[in-house]
Amino acid sequence: MAANSGLPFSRPPTPKMPPSQVGFIGLGNIGYLMALNLANCGPIHIKDFLPLLVWNRTACKAGKLVNDVGVNKARIAKKPEDIMQECDIIIINLSNDDVVRCMYQRLIATLKNSPPIQDEILVETSTIYPSLAAELDLMVSSLPNSHLVTCPVLGTPIIADKLQLLLVMSGNYRARREIAYLLVLAAGRKVVDLGEDLEKAPIFKLMANSMILGNLEILAEAFTFTEKSGIGAQNVRDLLSNYFPAPTFVSYPILACADKMLHEQFDGEKGFSIDGGIKDALHIRRLTAKHNYPMPAIDVAHQHLLTTRAIHTRHKSEDKATFDVLDWSSIIAGTRAAAGLDGLDGRKVSELLSESLEHNL
Incomplete structure (x- = not known):
């Protein structure tokens, strides 16, 4: 050594x-x-x-x-x-x-x-x-x-x-x-x-990215859950700091991506692009199929990334897109859409939830 x-x-x-x-x-x-x-x-x-x-x-x-x-x-x-x-x-x-x-x-x-x-x-x-x-x-x-x-x-x-x-x-x-x-x-x-x-290093990198992407999916689901239930997304962010304090695990990518999801800072020019995330998800799924090892979290994450990209593509065609390229933390738009919420506009999410609460009352 x-x-x-x-x-x-x-x-x-x-x-x-x-x-x-x-x-x-x-x-x-x-x-x-x-x-x-x-x-x-x-x-x-x-x-x-x-x-x-x-x-x-x-x-x-x-x-x-x-x-x-x-x-x-x-x-x-x-x-x-x-x-x-x-x-x-x-x-x-x-x-x-x-x-x-x-x-x-x-x-x-x-x-x-x-x-x-x-x-x-x-x-x-x-x-x-x-x-x-x-x-x-x-x-x-x-x-x-x-x-x-x-x-x-x-x-x-x-x-x-x-x-x-x-x-x-x-x-x-x-x-x-x-x-x-x-x-x-x-x-x-x-x-x-x-x-x-030479194939070992690329396999290792995809394995590491599968862990990151799986965590992003769980994080996006948690944020959407709290948004839909009225608990508030900020409480997810606080939970990460208070209950999952391991520095390496939290700092990359959990807290950084949590902040992006919380504040909708989805600028792919400053992070990892959604196209890169979809490409990696496809590679991971191809590898798991080759080795007969299912990774359902990655399958779902891939679906939500595609949904997010579809929403963004429509926004661009309507000249409504906030960012030219999305960061992969925008995966939350896919989980929001699956829950019947607006994907990339938190203000509309809040409005929908407020209307729903008033209706229930």
């Missing part, structure tokens, strides 16, 4: 460290903060760390990152292929499986035209279905000196901002070791090492 408790590996041999260049593709909510921290902290923890090379489909995000850290710590690539040609380590963080697959096809085509002379490591940090990891490995391993590490991360944007992400890692041993020493302290706090099988 290394001196740093977050690292399950001995330090890599010094000739390979530091890498000549690190690149980052995909600056979403988590990816942006990972890249920001890596650009800022890389020079502190790794000798002669070069400015991070970044690319994002929306160029303004890459420009914002460079403005945030300074031109001496990051620079912008014109296209992903430039990152593949210039970098020894490429970290990829994208939204879904199709986008990930397309990106790798572009990157591998670049390497086929100019095969790497020294080791090249691609680090897949997106949440993907496990079989896609095997597919990507076939692409990467077809080239000399090229390795893939699957490294999905666990944590909210707040946790990412504090460099406290949990790094779940599988793949080639030496490559895992290199990436662990690059990312721990510069982007995350600890590595969960799952060995050589």
